[in-house]
Amino acid sequence: MSRLVSFFRRLTLVPQGITIVTAAFLPIFAIVSMFPAVPAIIDHFAADPDARWKVPMMVSAPGLTIALIAPFAGWFVDRIGRRPLLIGATLLYGIFGTAPFFLDSLNAVFASRLLLGVAEAAILTIVNTLIGDYWEDEGRRDWLMLQGVAGPFLASGVIALSGPATAIRWNGIFLVYLIAFPIFFAMMAWLFEPKREGHSVAQVADTPRATTPFPWKPVGLLGLVTLCASGLYYVFIINGGLAFREVGVTDPSALSAMTALPSLSVIVGALVFRALGGKSNAVQLSAFFLMLGLGLLGIGMATSAKWMIAALVIQQTGAGMAVPSLIAWAQTKLPFEHRGRGMGIWTACFFFGQFSSPFLVHKLNDATGTMQGAFTAAGLIGLVLAVIIFLFLDRSARGATGKLGVA
Numbered sequence: 001m002s003r004l005v006s007f008f009r010r011l012t013l014v015p016q017g018i019t020i021v022t023a024a025f026l027p028i029f030a031i032v033s034m035f036p037a038v039p040a041i042i043d044h045f046a047a048d049p050d051a052r053w054k055v056p057m058m059v060s061a062p063g064l065t066i067a068l069i070a071p072f073a074g075w076f077v078d079r080i081g082r083r084p085l086l087i088g089a090t091l092l093y094g095i096f097g098t099a100p101f102f103l104d105s106l107n108a109v110f111a112s113r114l115l116l117g118v119a120e121a122a123i124l125t126i127v128n129t130l131i132g133d134y135w136e137d138e139g140r141r142d143w144l145m146l147q148g149v150a151g152p153f154l155a156s157g158v159i160a161l162s163g164p165a166t167a168i169r170w171n172g173i174f175l176v177y178l179i180a181f182p183i184f185f186a187m188m189a190w191l192f193e194p195k196r197e198g199h200s201v202a203q204v205a206d207t208p209r210a211t212t213p214f215p216w217k218p219v220g221l222l223g224l225v226t227l228c229a230s231g232l233y234y235v236f237i238i239n240g241g242l243a244f245r246e247v248g249v250t251d252p253s254a255l256s257a258m259t260a261l262p263s264l265s266v267i268v269g270a271l272v273f274r275a276l277g278g279k280s281n282a283v284q285l286s287a288f289f290l291m292l293g294l295g296l297l298g299i300g301m302a303t304s305a306k307w308m309i310a311a312l313v314i315q316q317t318g319a320g321m322a323v324p325s326l327i328a329w330a331q332t333k334l335p336f337e338h339r340g341r342g343m344g345i346w347t348a349c350f351f352f353g354q355f356s357s358p359f360l361v362h363k364l365n366d367a368t369g370t371m372q373g374a375f376t377a378a379g380l381i382g383l384v385l386a387v388i389i390f391l392f393l394d395r396s397a398r399g400a401t402g403k404l405g406v407a
Helices: 002-012 014-032 035-044 051-080 083-102 106-134 137-168 172-190 201-205 216-245 252-260 262-275 281-301 305-331 336-368 371-399
Strands: none
Touching: 014 083, 014 106, 014 137, 014 172, 035 051, 035 137, 035 216, 035 252, 051 083, 051 106, 051 216, 051 336, 083 106, 083 172, 106 137, 106 305, 106 336, 137 172, 137 252, 137 262, 137 305, 216 252, 216 281, 216 305, 216 336, 216 371, 252 262, 252 305, 262 281, 262 305, 281 305, 281 371, 305 336, 336 371
């Protein structure tokens, strides 16, 4: 009977679930959409001798703002509420996201991307908080899986459009950020402020008896793993176009056409995550590090576009497992009154990894001499982390079940 009741409760929240799943894609969308455009933007700013590293940093610039803002956003979420902050942030996302279409200065574009990160910090923190608020464990896994399935279709469509848009005009890709405005209206129509035991978020935050100590130790472990995962997650998203250049693919339209279909492998990753729902967090986390590492290693060792696409399928499968595995793990650690703050810290770590990923790849590129060499090194790092995380978390789970939130 309880399962039937839970099923119907999840069914009544379908509009909210669809809105949250779509909104959760916006921060990822902000960087996925740029992948085929990076070489063309570098060419447009060729007069700048530092464009080769400044443009990838510009692409990932929102990650720096998110890393700085998200913990504070999480605090406001717990104190003020979820819905009004999310609606306002989505509106700002649309404004700052499209701004570079009207700009022709790399520094000005960089500034607009930093402001975009302010909106993204709030969006990602709140949507991941709402997943924990609206649904219990089973419902969370269902919607995280659906988020992983829906995201690749959106990403594939964006990648397919971004090449032709960039071919027409170097900054044409920024018009795709207009998608934020229909999502804004959907939020206005369907999202509601969650409550716990008849109390609003503000009432819970203002009641000392309802407040438990913040779980700093498990959240610190979560942040460390998330930082490592994010740094590897964005290696291909930001620098994949440069890796394909080394096997002879230089046209943006051809690049987007080649990668649009393999990017749908993220769906496989989401389904694998759901299939591993009964396994420990150690298994889920090490599995996506393993797939991500193998994929990056394969891209680095590929001798042709054909082999690089085959490796991309593996890498995208791992990418599809990454975010839902991390969020599902995070939700096991965070009670209602600390959920916003905890997810703010998670968001900060994830996007600091995004911002630092180009610097990591740049250093690996210098050390190895080629972009594919950087991918090979990143892949080996992923494989090592898969082993370390499995051994450490699995041992922790057996020795102190629940202490680190590992089931």
